[in-house]
Amino acid sequence: MRPVEIAPNVFEVGVRDWNIRDFHGYSTPAGTTYNAFLIRGETNVLIDTVKAEFTEELLSNIRAVMDPKDIDIVVSNHTEMDHSGGLPRIMAAVGQDKPLYCSKMGAKNLARHFRENWNLKEVSSSEEISIGSGRTLMFIETRMLHWPDSMFTYLKEDGILFSSDAFGQHYAGSEIFDDQMDMSELLFHAKKYYANILLPFSALIAKLLKAVGEMGLKLNMVCPDHGIIWRKDPGVILDAYDRWSRQETQNKAVVIYDTMWHSTEMMADAIVGGLVEAGVEQVRPISVRRSHRSDIMTEIMDAKVVMVGSPTLNNQIFPALMDVLTYMKGLKPQGKIAAAFGSYGWSGEAVKLLNAELSAMGFELPEEGIRIQYVPERDQLTLCHGLGLRMGLRAQGREV
Known part of the structure; x- marks a missing residue:
């Protein structure tokens, strides 16, 4: 040139x-x-x-x-x-x-x-x-x-x-x-x-x-x-x-997750359905192993709701998701409400660890989150849908 x-x-x-x-x-x-x-x-x-x-x-x-x-x-x-x-x-x-x-x-x-x-x-x-x-x-x-x-x-x-x-x-x-x-x-x-x-x-x-x-x-x-x-x-x-x-947020939710045998992914799908039913205008489900951390961060910047899901691997959060959380923490997004979810086989520490990470970022955590052992049943997916619905309503200042 x-x-x-x-x-x-x-x-x-x-x-x-x-x-x-x-x-x-x-x-x-x-x-x-x-x-x-x-x-x-x-x-x-x-x-x-x-x-x-x-x-x-x-x-x-x-x-x-x-x-x-x-x-x-x-x-x-x-x-x-x-x-x-x-x-x-x-x-x-x-x-x-x-x-x-x-x-x-x-x-x-x-x-x-x-x-x-x-x-x-x-x-x-x-x-x-x-x-x-x-x-x-x-x-x-x-x-x-x-x-x-x-x-x-x-x-x-x-x-x-x-x-x-x-x-x-x-x-x-x-x-x-x-x-x-x-x-x-x-x-x-x-x-x-x-x-x-x-x-x-x-x-x-x-x-x-x-x-x-x-x-x-x-x-x-x-x-x-x-x-x-x-x-x-x-x-x-x-x-x-x-x-x-000013870190203004929109009527928007981002659901980021990793999954081992699709159980956490099933939970994410149900949560997305609840967010949509609540009237959240923009809902972005993102698999962290199929998206780059910088693209994920671009979506999170103006989102009001951040939902994070991980299965438990070796008593820890899945590594690809932890990469995104570490990256996000350094960029210091503000003004978010968040919740964690995840599946597990026999120990199930991921949701507790996710809550700690999200809290350390200064996100508001109005829910304890949901953890499900093995493959989610229909009633358990209904609970996930309800979590998404409540978080979506909260994001808009509507009654839960």
Whole structure:
């Protein structure tokens, strides 16, 4: 892919990683991009780089616009290796003495990652620098969004926010801008990104959105480091982040389970029937061995009800389900009511252990859960249906 001029003398020069399918345990069936941006003017500025193995492609894209030696300033918004891995070769091409702007924590991280003698320039939030041609860069610290070093760079006069790992998606396609994609598909990718990367930092994101709003920044374009650029209506993704950061839930239930000889699966099916009868609008039954943990988490993010089922294996929860629970715990979803269920042969500890896991996540547990020995009988499946019915009614604030 060649550079694209996204605004007068502002170019997207990043690369597409078409083939990546796993990003830190997050499934990426559509690949991803490592976006980088070049501002041409009296002072030429490169904002962010790419994964190390894509550096030559980045240099080729830069050369299509200018000689890398003509770059005067490099900005590192975030030091994670998918954005800073190319820095050693980029700085060698640009010139080791050229200023490399970053946050205070960014300077520490870059020094520890690379141990290069770079001309690091630490900037603080709201600090501005003139780059000539009537243009100004302003830096906005965004600590723990999602690393301690993270920051935004704002091209003030053009109203362009280079937002690093915020507002992005793991998506690689021929499209560059939001108006070139179906909005529902784009928001799905953005939601998955939020659910699996940014959800634990929701309280900080809510504060940041408020602070940015109070700064009165005009936003003509939002340029994340992954995926599609928002130019038609950046307010769409800002509004979505506002909802997601408040962890608003829908009239929705997710039933996740694993099964050994289909008994727990039969229980899950009966519970789903009860949830549907209760009037829950969206009911998602998910077998954890047939779905990726990151897709499961995307569904759970805005669900009010989470039902979790496991048979007992060696006095424990089934391992594939435990993988999902461990992953979920780290992402800290909030505002859920939950219940456990499961079948067993001779010991039956899984439901008790599931309750402990769900309680540790801060979920409300209005029911003790249901455990059934061997294959469920008709009356036992009726109990499972009743559990789903009661949980569905509770989720809607209706009488149980």
